[in-house]
Amino acid sequence: KSLNEDLGNIDDTDGLDPEVEYNAWRLRELKRINRERELLELAEKEQDEIDRRRNLTEEERL
Amino acid sequence: KQHIYTSGKTLERRKKVTIEDVRRRIEYLHKKSQIEEGNKQQQFDIKKRIEEFKK
Amino acid sequence: MAEYTTDRGITDSSVTIHNVNPVVLMEKILRERIQDALYFKELCFAIDEESICDRAAEDVKYIGGHYGNLKPTPFACLLFSLLQLNPSADIVKEYLNQKHFKYLTALAAIFIRMTFPAVEVYTLLEPFLADYRKLRIKSTAGTKLIYMDEFVDELLIKERVCDIALIRLPKRQFLEDEDKLDPRKSLLDAELDSDISSDDRDYDSISELRKEKEVN
Secondary structure: OOOOOOOOOOOOOOOOOHHHHHHHHHHHHHHHHHHHHHHHHHHHHHHHHHHHHHHOOHHHHO | OOOOOOOHHHHHHOOOOOHHHHHHHHHHHHHHHHHHHHHHHHHHHHHHHHHHHHO | OHHHOOOOOOOOOOOOEOOEOHHHHOOHHHHHHHHHOHHHHHHOOOOOOOHHHHHHHHHOOOEOOEEOOOEEOHHHHHHHHHHHHOOOHHHHHHHHHOOOOHHHHHHHHHHHHHHOOHHHHHHHHHHHHHOOOEEEEEEOOEEEEEEHHHHHHHHHHOOEEOOEEOOOOOOHHHHHHOOOOOOOOOOOHHHHHHHOOOOHHHHHHHHHHHHHHHHO
16 A cells, blocks of 8 residues: 655645744734634624614604 | 444444543554654664765 | 445434534535545544544645545545544544644544534634644645644635535634633734734734735
8 A cells, every 4th residue: 555645745844944934824823813803893893884774763764 | 335334333343442542542653653753864874874985 | 234335324322413423524425435445445444533543643644635536535534434433522632632643633623623513613723723833735736735723724714624515613703792702812912912002023014914915
């Protein structure tokens, strides 16, 4: 049985360049935090809009 | 073609594996891989020495 | 062995997950390819919670569903074995949190995503958003590098990972609103909060992010 299939010449050894690896992660994590914040802001905006509409009087709504 | 999905029978036949068994196995596999890694390194060193010797 | 020739569903002494036989959490087409795969027939036969560690440690060199001519990866075969075995939660957590074999961690992560309750999926997997170990991922498009945090992030936000369709996971925000989860903590939180006015590094990073976004 041959389990040494082609690994695409990709080295998965960790810690070859710790600083570069950490900084790349840091950027990915910042992106995720940014994404989460944007989603939260969007949800809050939607909620505000729903509340605003709910508080309108009948005439204003039409 | 066999489609052996989780069945009561096969579950009964299985030996009960505990979390300690799993921990021990992982430790064993880790040591084994370290030794293999060491051997690889050694073989490589020997090869290198032979190459150098040839020069 | 006529009784083994069809999918008999679940029997009395085994359990269901998400109300179904755990194995059917994986699509039929991949399941059938796995059962036809030589690797599965030879090396996953009579596997148990202990010997699956050997296979994950020695055979798994990449994650992924299938590659080439739709050949299932050892990773997918072992995931199927896990669905068949349905190990206890303690053992699965041991696979996830052991420090030596990152591909075993990745295998446990996708298994948890497929079978555990939503709150546990988030609490168990999110710590690995801080894990930047390298993984190879193989697909029909070839082999790539992916980091553990990226893989886990995909498990939490995508419907399909490694060519495997995942059962729907409630959004984190929904679980927070229901008071079932606290907001996610990041290792960068402290840094971000304390540095907001003074430090330039974060501004650099954020403007870097913006630039990248504009490019995309």
